[in-house]
Amino acid sequence: MQQGRDNDGSQAAAGRIREVPSIDGPLDADPVSGIIAEGVSRSFGSVHAVEHMDFHAPAGKVTALIGPNGAGKTTLLLMLASLLAPDSGTITVDGLNPATQRAEVRRRVGWMPDTLGVWESLTAREILTQMGRFYRLPKHGIPDRVADLLGLVRLVDLADQPARVLSRGQQQRLSLARALIHDPSVLLLDEPASGLDPGSRVELRIMLRELAEAGKAIVVSSHVLSELDEIADGAVFVNQGRTVNKQTVEEATARGRRYAISAVDTESLSGKLTELGLAFRIENGRRPAVSLMLMNDGDAARLLREVVLAEVPVLSFAPASGALEETYMTLEVEQR
Amino acid sequence: MSQTISGSQNTSTGMNAAAYAAGIRDVIVLELKQRLRSRGWYIMLGIWFLLTALVTWLTWASWNASQAYRTQGPDFGYVAGPTGPGSMIFEVVLAFVLLFALLVAPALSANAINGDRSGGTLAILQVTLLTPGQILWGKFFAAWLAALAFLVTSTPFLIFGVVQGGLTPGHVIVSLLMLTVEVGIVCAVGVGISALTARPLFSIVTTYLAVAALVFGTVISFGLGTGLTQGTVMANQPNYPNSSPLVPEGPSAPPAYTCSGPLQEQRVPRTERVAWLLAMNPYVVVADAIPYPVRTGGDVFSGTGTLEGISQLARHAVAGPEGSYTCANGEPQDPYLSQTTPMWPLGLGLQLIVAGLLIWLGWRSLLTPARKLARGTRIA
Numbered sequence: 001m002q003q004g005r006d007n008d009g010s011q012a013a014a015g016r017i018r019e020v021p022s023i024d025g026p027l028d029a030d031p032v033s034g035i036i037a038e039g040v041s042r043s044f045g046s047v048h049a050v051e052h053m054d055f056h057a058p059a060g061k062v063t064a065l066i067g068p069n070g071a072g073k074t075t076l077l078l079m080l081a082s083l084l085a086p087d088s089g090t091i092t093v094d095g096l097n098p099a100t101q102r103a104e105v106r107r108r109v110g111w112m113p114d115t116l117g118v119w120e121s122l123t124a125r126e127i128l129t130q131m132g133r134f135y136r137l138p139k140h141g142i143p144d145r146v147a148d149l150l151g152l153v154r155l156v157d158l159a160d161q162p163a164r165v166l167s168r169g170q171q172q173r174l175s176l177a178r179a180l181i182h183d184p185s186v187l188l189l190d191e192p193a194s195g196l197d198p199g200s201r202v203e204l205r206i207m208l209r210e211l212a213e214a215g216k217a218i219v220v221s222s223h224v225l226s227e228l229d230e231i232a233d234g235a236v237f238v239n240q241g242r243t244v245n246k247q248t249v250e251e252a253t254a255r256g257r258r259y260a261i262s263a264v265d266t267e268s269l270s271g272k273l274t275e276l277g278l279a280f281r282i283e284n285g286r287r288p289a290v291s292l293m294l295m296n297d298g299d300a301a302r303l304l305r306e307v308v309l310a311e312v313p314v315l316s317f318a319p320a321s322g323a324l325e326e327t328y329m330t331l332e333v334e335q336r
Numbered sequence: 337m338s339q340t341i342s343g344s345q346n347t348s349t350g351m352n353a354a355a356y357a358a359g360i361r362d363v364i365v366l367e368l369k370q371r372l373r374s375r376g377w378y379i380m381l382g383i384w385f386l387l388t389a390l391v392t393w394l395t396w397a398s399w400n401a402s403q404a405y406r407t408q409g410p411d412f413g414y415v416a417g418p419t420g421p422g423s424m425i426f427e428v429v430l431a432f433v434l435l436f437a438l439l440v441a442p443a444l445s446a447n448a449i450n451g452d453r454s455g456g457t458l459a460i461l462q463v464t465l466l467t468p469g470q471i472l473w474g475k476f477f478a479a480w481l482a483a484l485a486f487l488v489t490s491t492p493f494l495i496f497g498v499v500q501g502g503l504t505p506g507h508v509i510v511s512l513l514m515l516t517v518e519v520g521i522v523c524a525v526g527v528g529i530s531a532l533t534a535r536p537l538f539s540i541v542t543t544y545l546a547v548a549a550l551v552f553g554t555v556i557s558f559g560l561g562t563g564l565t566q567g568t569v570m571a572n573q574p575n576y577p578n579s580s581p582l583v584p585e586g587p588s589a590p591p592a593y594t595c596s597g598p599l600q601e602q603r604v605p606r607t608e609r610v611a612w613l614l615a616m617n618p619y620v621v622v623a624d625a626i627p628y629p630v631r632t633g634g635d636v637f638s639g640t641g642t643l644e645g646i647s648q649l650a651r652h653a654v655a656g657p658e659g660s661y662t663c664a665n666g667e668p669q670d671p672y673l674s675q676t677t678p679m680w681p682l683g684l685g686l687q688l689i690v691a692g693l694l695i696w697l698g699w700r701s702l703l704t705p706a707r708k709l710a711r712g713t714r715i716a
Contacts, residue, residue: 044709081463085705098705103465111463117456119366121373133362134464136355162373178460 033059033094034217035080035109035186040089042075049075051241052089057217059094059185062208064232065221066328072241073221074114077188080219081111093186107135110184114191114221116171120164124155124174127163128181135182149177152207154200168195176204186217193227205231225325235324245327259300260320262289264313272310276303291320359466363474364481367448371482384436385489388429392493395428396500423641426497430511430643433490434622437519438551440486442543445479445526447536449698454536468702472527472695479523487515507626514622517684521618521691522547528694531701550687554617558653561610569604569657571664572597595663608656615650615683623647624680654679 037055041048050072057063065073078084079091082098082105091098098105119127125146132142150159153173158166166174172195179187189208193201208231212218222228228235237245263269266288273280273290280292294300304317371377449472452458461471494508526543533539574593614620623643652660 078459079705083459083462083704083706085707102704106463106465109463113456113459115456117460119370119457121370122366126369130362130366131460131464134359134461134466136359136465 033185034061035091035093035188035219037076037080037086037091038089040076040079040086040091042072042079042084042086048241050079050086053238053241053243055080055236055243057186057219059217060212060215061233062212062218062220062231064228064235064324065219065238066223066225066228066235066324067238067244071238073238074190075241076238077111077190077219077221080186081109081188082106083111107182108185109188110179110182110186111188112175112179112190112192114194116168116175118163118166118171118174121162123160123162124150124166124177125159127174128177131178131181137182145181149180152180153177154203169197169200172196173200176207180211184216187211187219189218189220191222192220193222201227225328228324232324235327237327247327256293256295257300257326258291258320259294259303259317260289260291261307261317262287262315263307264315266290269307269312269314272307272312276306278303289316356467356470359470360474360477363461363466363471364478367475367478368481371444371478377482380440381485381489384440384486387436388433388490388493391432392425392429392496395425399424423497423503425500426494426503426507426511427642429490429493429497430515430622430626431619433487433494434515434518434618437483437486437515438522438547438618439544441479441483441519441522442526442540442547444482445476445523446530446540446543448475448479448527449531449702450533450539451530451536453534462702462704468699468704471702472531472699476524476527476695479527480520483519483523484516487512487519510626511622514625514680518618518622518687521687524691524695528691528696528698531698532694550616550618554613554620558610558614561613562605562607565606565609566603567606567657568601569661569664570599570666571595571602571661572599572666574663574668593662593668595666595668599666602657602661604657604661606656607653608658611650611653611656611679612682612686614653615679616686617650617683618687620646620650621680621683621687624650624678624683651679654682 035055035057037053040050040053040055042050053072053076055065055076065076067073075084079086080093082091082093082102085099093105093108096105096108119130122130128146128149129142132145133139137145147156150156153176155166155170155174155177158170163171163174172192176189176192179189192208193204196204205227208218208220212233220228220231234246234248236243237247260283261269266282270280270282270290273292278292280290283289283291294303300317304314307314307317449458452461458471462468466474491508491512494511497503498505498508522543525546526539529542529546530536530539533542572595574595576593623646626643626647658664
């Protein structure tokens with residue numbers, strides 16, 4: 001169904017080949033703070049889960065870790081959380097080495113696993129209290145800290161229920177509170193939005209932005225890319241255990257974005273687009289529409305004006321996908 | 337967000353003993369809270385109590401019945417032992433409690449680590465400031481405490497056995513102490529194995545096999561091993577002065593013979609070379625540790641309890657032919673080996689080495705950042 005060729009291919013190829021160094025500016029504000037992985041590799045038997053991966057999550061920013069299933073995201077997060085040792089390469093957390101300064105690193109890192117892993121017979125309050133003790137927080141401060149976190153993740157009403165009665169989304173929020181109990185400076189979140197209802201997603205988004213503004217380095221791995229557009233300052237794309245691209249969301253947006261346009265009369269729309277000399281393709285969704293790449297918001301506004309003035313009966317004109325999703329899809333295409 | 341926890345951010349990298357113990361205690365609290373809230377544990381405890389009660393009652397009833405039969409039947413001049421039913425009830429209950437403790441302990445301990453691993457909660461602990469040692473010891477003590485609840489439940493029956501007969505409170509204390517230690521060893525084996533294997537089912541079965549190896553395997557391998565230890569001992573001929581060898585071979589009869597004649601090589605199994613296998617048997621350890629009265633010539637027949645018999649057999653095996661073969665080295669042998677040389681420390685020591693080795697291997701598998709993972713395991 002592809003009628004025109006757009007520039008996806010060349011862009012993606014460039015992204016793939018360009019391994020690491022593309023961005024130095026906004027992401028590398030302070031070289032020591034935050035979490036840095038350089039040339040990290042890890043294999044399990046013959047499976048190379050992570051191969052020579054570079055990653056930097058600076059303090060005060062939300063960094064998205066994006067990639068298909070099995071790309072090595074969780075393995076990388078386990079290494080960043082100092083649970084798994086890399087076969088080669090170095091990891092530093094606020095300039096500290098997890099292998100030799102274990103306790104110091106752990107005081108600074110909060111980790112939320114993708115498997116929920118709650119102690120089901122304990123209540124939310126007990127779980128957080130226990131975690132406070134495992135992090136050796138001062139005993140007298142723990143009850144207040146726990147109460148604050150329960151409020152933050154909206155579990156006050158369910159605080160004294162056993163965790164097994166919590167829904168998946170509630171357990172997810174409890175898991176987030178657990179990762180925050182010791183006020184870490186680096187927060188590693190593995191799929192934090194999965195299982196959350198839309199309201200909780202918005203809250204998570206706001207919460208993560210606040211935490212980043214408080215100076216924490218936040219790493220979020222997720223598939224829900226449209227969410228990440230709103231949260232993330234930068235993104236690291238990984239595939240097959242390698243860092244394939246790094247970019248800020250601004251850059252992702254600057255690379256152009258796919259817009260979907262639908263009209264009462266698709267014929268006249270495609271006629272107008274052809275007349276303007278634009279490459280587009282016809283989408284066979286539930287409602288007939290065309291989509292095309294536009295480089296920036298200005299282009300989009302001009303095009304909308306053009307088609308409306310040409311009396312094409314436009315029904316909708318909107319970005320077809322998030323900026324990060326656009327990059328992600330080009331990677332996916334490359335993968336095949 | 338960032339409030340009031342700066343107190344914990346002190347930069348002491350070293351950890352003193354009190355902080356280490358506090359971490360272990362926190363893990364124990366976490367574990368026990370979970371165990372105490374599971375209904376299965378209470379059901380098992382209830383079944384245990386009923387079974388122990390049943391066995392105690394059956395033993396008591398059967399002893400009463402046999403006593404009634406003896407007093408009614410013709411008198412063969414056979415004298416009932418002076419110990420009453422106490423020794424018997426005590427021994428049966430003790431053997432039973434040990435058996436079931438050995439059966440319960442693996443179930444309570446052998447999924448401690450890999451159960452958490454598959455539930456995704458182990459990594460939650462590992463990512464905190466807890467060290468692998470604290471996690472492992474916490475899990476071990478929690479499993480041990482849970483198993484000890486079963487021993488506490490059976491204490492009334494052991495006391496009943498003691499009250500019924502001529503035994504001292506010391507018997508109860510020593511036997512409970514030894515049961516506690518044996519249960520602890522099985523728990524340590526279970527926790528160690530559970531840290532080393534991926535699947536709870538596999539580790540539970542493996543721990544049961546380890547228990548079977550201790551209870552039956554030691555006896556079997558001792559028996560088979562004896563055949564491989566053929567040796568010789570120098571001995572001469574015994575002379576029974578009253579020429580009635582049917583009379584007492586029982587414990588502590590004074591040597592009823594003299595030795596004379598030239599020393600000759602006799603082919604015998606040198607059991608002392610494989611006796612350490614037998615010593616590892618939990619029943620031997622418990623039986624050997626429990627004190628029994630020093631035998632005098634008078635009560636040679638009837639006073640011997642089962643535990644005492646086990647203990648004596650094992651001590652003969654340890655002594656080997658030099659200490660037990662008739663007229664070895666031309667010396668009459670005391671058929672009763674006194675308790676001055678206990679052998680249970682040997683068996684217990686060997687058990688502790690095995691358990692310690694498994695715990696150490698388990699500790700290594702919990703080290704983070706992890707270098708090696710068991711095949712097929714996901715760390716998180």
